[in-house]
Amino acid sequence: MVKNLFATRWGIISVGAIIGIFAPLLQKWGNPGNMGVCVACFERDIAGALGLHRAAVVQYMRPEIIGFVLGSLIAAYIFREFRSRTGSAPIVRFVLGAFAMIGSLVFLGCPWRAMLRLAAGDGNAIFGLLGLIFGIWIGTLFLKGGYNLGRAEKTHTSVGWLMPLTMLGFLVLMLIFPQIQGQDKNGVLFYSLKGPGAMHAPLIVSLIVGLGIGFLAQRSRFCTMGAFRDVLLFRQTHLLSGVIALVVVAFITNIIANQFHAGFAGQPVAHTMGVWNFGGMVLAGLAFALAGGCPGRQLFLAGEGDGDAAVFVFGMIVGAGIAHNFGLASSPKGVGPHGIAAVIIGILVCLFIGFTMRRK
């Protein structure tokens, strides 16, 4: 049996460090400010590219997300870890995915982007990270109390292939209907003419970096939610060391690339409403904790055959559609007209799930 080097302490630290180099570089190569990689934002952009919402500034079929799933698929096959499985409360995972997305869009970023924002000097990210940790802490109380989504079962290989095939389909759509300068639509795909959705690294660069991160994250089980959960639940710092490596290396890369600007006001794709930066991430952190993984980890799991993680991903994409159609998502001006109500409802839904899905 070959020992999995990436599952060691140095393995997870090097994977965090590699992400910490390439995320700021993706920004240098064209991605939006402090958004070299943001799983929630990019899935939201994908929802926009498909027309599930019509927020004109956030529409782009992000190849990083496609790469995350396919890179994980490749790693899982090479190391014989692909296991098609599903049946562990899929509907609950869908709902958690939708609310995780809504919470993330109130903050304007998932845990990945919260780290990257912090590493670039955005002080608002501190409120977001505190919210994230608080939300995860609530999740650990439920886990200690017996909260459980139930067992998944092995199933047909094709079930595990549905998410990778969906991502391949998205890539094919991008090739059939590529972006045309000055046009907001080509065939079935929407494109942004301005705003974050118009800012992106070249397709091939995004795809290759995405594939690389997907591959490494599958091997190392990198998870930005598990990092805090394991410390709170087991006093284990294994995953946390990967996340700390990401922040430290991204900070250094940002300094070198002249992308570090400390402050609160005027940060890229960010607002300064501290309470709701905190509140949005409480909801997201709780939803990720109850679903067992951060948005990146859900993509990597979906790539190695986990049909329940795939349902969570679809929940996030649909949640992004809802968030923008109903005015729940924030903008640099502040929270959306119904963002606060959505956070409160989302937390209540998560508490309902946490209190009622207990064994013992």
Place this chain on the structure above:
Amino acid sequence: MSTTVDARGLSCPQPVLMTLDEIKKIDKGEIVVLVDTETSKENVTRAASSQGWSLKDMQEGSEGSYRITFAK
């Protein structure tokens, strides 16, 4: 005397929680843990060794399931 923790089909962090619960209960002896993903195998092994339990035996079953025995 050994007790068995069946964590098959359960995802992170359930297998580790169940193993640590069992460790708290019996303090000494042998625990058999059944898991069916590589990730769970790594996580459970890491958690048990952090509690001073040693890996006594690991048998690979069909389609990547594992029967892991820890002892203290």
